[in-house]
Amino acid sequence: MKTILLLAFAVLVSSTPVENRDKKLLAELIDELEREVKNFSNDTTEIFLEELEMNGCKGEFFCQAEHELKENVSLWSGAKFEHFRTDKKLMRNLNEYNKRHVKTCKPADKDKEILLLVFLEKLLTCAKSAYKRANC
Template sequence: MKTILLLAFAVLVSSTPVENRDKKLLAELIDELEREVKNFSNDTTEIFLEELEMNGCKGEFFCQAEQELKDKVSGRSGAKFEHFRTDKKLMRNLNEYNKRHMKTCKPADKDQEILIHEFLEKLLTCAKSAYRQPK
């Protein structure tokens, strides 16, 4: 009986840090995205990214978003793009979240593009939605 109780407790305790880590990653991601949405809100730079299917903001959405940002934004120079470098908090957290939730990720469909501001707003909406979901 003691063994069963210890095993049950171990399973309960071991699952809690993962949920807390996900919440922390998402909270930091939300903070970074809110800053970038404000940064690009009045921007006239026309940077287009593929419009992603939100589909309930499942894991693949975040994976495709990371790929789009890496491919089209993170290599750009200038202060406006500094936060999109792969060694910065926004991209690190997005990458870490994807490592925890996705094994593989199919590329985004290349049928419609949207401005970076709209792209970031959708990513922010999904991050907030994932943050609010109970685990």
């Protein structure tokens, strides 16, 4: 009986930090995305990425977003692209979130392209939505 109680307590305690880590990752991701949306809102540079299906902002969306940013923005040089490098907070948090939530990720369909700013705004919307779900 004691073993069962200890096991139940261990499961209960171990599930709480995961939710807290998710909320922290998402909060940091939201902060970084808000900064980047502000930076690119007055930008005239036309950088296009594949438009992703939001589909309720499930894990695959974040995985595809990470892939698009890595393939099309992380490699650019210059101060305004600095935050998209894979060793920076925005990309690290996106990668960490994906490690925890996505088992497989198929590439985005190459149907329609959107501006980087619109892409970031959609990613920010999904990050906020996932953050609210993590608070439940």
